[in-house]
Structure formats: C-alpha cells, structure tokens
Amino acid sequence: MNYSSINFKEKLARFSEHWSPKIVAQMNDYHFKLAKFQGDFVWHRHADKDEVFIVLEGAMRIDFREGSVDMKEGEMFVVPKGVEHKPFAGRECKIMTVEPAGTINTGDTGGELTAEDNVWI
C-alpha cells in the first residue's frame, strides 16, 4: 500500500478566507492547522497551552504587550501559555499552527474572528 503525504501548498489552495485555521493532521491529541493571515487579529491568550506558529510563505509579526517578534518563511515561534499576543500580517501570510486539539483561535477573547474549531481539509 502507498500512503500519501500532506502537501501544504495543495492544502492551502483549497481555501482563501483569512484567520480560519483548517486541520490537516492529528498527532496524539494535537492538531496541525493551516491558515492564511492578513491584517490584524485580536489580542488573546491561551491560558494553559503553548502555541506554535510556523511561517510557510510570506511574513508576519506577533505583537506582545511588551515587544514583538518578526517571522518569515522557514521560521517558527512558540507563544508561551498565558501570554497575550496579537498576530499581524501586512500582506497575506500562509502559516501552520500546532496546538492541542480543541484550541480556539481567539483564546479567551472570543468575538467575530473566532473560527469554527474542528474543520479539516
């Protein structure tokens, strides 16, 4: 039997909306999600979960209440649990997040940018 790998470009071509992570893989109780970021997200935090961002294409920034981190293709960053952050992308940026299954994109902030949590592509 031949198994299939998960191709990021192929998966990213299947959707266009921003700030709407799509699950592409599960590892134990974690999800790998692809998303397209553009503009400002909302300030939020995940009280007890670290969250990983990996930039697949483009560039983005994560703002903290003090300071920020710039990220581009081929880079990752771990936002520590409990730390308020706000992603921002001047132009569309394609990213992968890794986080425990059930993590809500807007954390404990909620609001209209809250995405449905369990969408696979």
Added chain:
Amino acid sequence: MNYSSINFKEKLARFSEHWSPKIVAQMNDYHFKLAKFQGDFVWHRHADKDEVFIVLEGAMRIDFREGSVDMKEGEMFVVPKGVEHKPFAGRECKIMTVEPAGTINTGDTGGELTAEDNVWI
C-alpha cells in the same frame, strides 16, 4: 523587547551529522527537532506515540512493513503510534520532527544509531 524567531536554515547550518535530531523548540511537553537524514535508518516503532515528519529540504521515504510514503519539501506525514517504520533518504534530506519530549529516535529498537535525546541547538 524584541523576541527572536527560530530560523530553520540557520539552525540546520550548525550541525552536519546524520540521524542526530537537535531540539529547537519546546511546546508544552513536545519537542520540535531538526535532523539531516541520509541513507537507511533502522526499523523501529514508538509504542504509544504518534510521530510527525516535516520535510524542510530535499526528499525522503518512510517504509512500512507494508507499503511506503514518499515525502518532499513542504510535506508532512504522521506515523501512527505502534507502526513499524524505517526512514530512508537517497540524498541528504533536512527534516523537522515533532514528538513528545523524551522520545528516542530508534524507538524500541535501540542500536548504534540511537541519538542522545536532549540536545538543543
């Protein structure tokens, strides 16, 4: 304060040995590790842990007792817990794995390709 992202190319330039994963980040109780694969690894399995492979540069194959999966840059695969597998790369392939902290690269097989488990770069 300005934080620093983790740049995969920069980290990969810091070592040359094959089959020797280096930790670049921790997320909760998981490690993100970079490695360079070339040639045949050993058959092994991780009894109770799924393991993720992400190809950053080059191409590789994972053989199973029945079948295989081919992977190239920009692709990932989740090897399910308990499934025997053997990575192979005809030419040097640069990859990232994601797995629970403390995972041994040769699983329950051991042997001379077993890498030290807790090396950060």
